[in-house]
Amino acid sequence: ETYEINGRIKVYIMDVKKTTKGPQVYLSRSHPGLVKRLFELEVPEIQDEVVEIKSISREAGSRTKMAVYALDENVDPVGACVGPRGSRVQVIVDELFGEKIDIINWSDDPERLISSALSPAKVEKVIVDEEGKSAIAIVPDYQLSLAIGKEGQNVRLAAKLCGWKIDIKSHSQYFSDNVEIIEYDESEIIQDDYEEEE
Secondary structure, three states, X not given: OOOOOOXXXXXXXXXXXXXXXXXXXXXXXXXXXXXXXXXXXXXHHHHOOOEEEEEEEEEOOOEEEEEEEEOOOOOOHHHHHHOHHHHHHHHHHHHOOOOEEEXXXXXXXXXXXXXXXXXXXXXXXXXXXXOOOEEEEEEOHXXXXXXXXXXXXXXXXXXXXXXXXXXXXXXXXXXXXXXXXXXXXXXXXXXHHHHHHO
């Protein structure tokens, strides 16, 4: 980002420390907290605590994923954050100089959460390992590159958002790896055929 003298920008205050030269204020434009605070400014439902931001993962300047949850079942949390015709989210995108923002519904069900977090890719099935907190997401063959994202960004952000390790497999990859190979003993086959003839 380039800043102009006397220009106005929004920043996130990470820390304030007292030093011998006076107080030092540490500011950030890349911290995920900046996105959270920008949404709090723009979305009345978040200010009123009707909508809660459950998790944010961010690669500053490129893409952010955010999971939201409505405490009132009559409120659409994603719709509230996006705003009429995308007006609310567009204000934040402009402030972040065009950074892409994906907003998804939070779920306590890991399968649903992981499936949503991998958007815009469509997920066929999620197989979760609760103990290892890892999951395999199976996607259609033509959606594999979209699910992984450029240089792995989509799956990396999804994993951070959910707090789970996520492996992506295409439909054909997964099912060819899991084909059961049944081996027969040759003598058994000959014996079976002989018995049938009798």
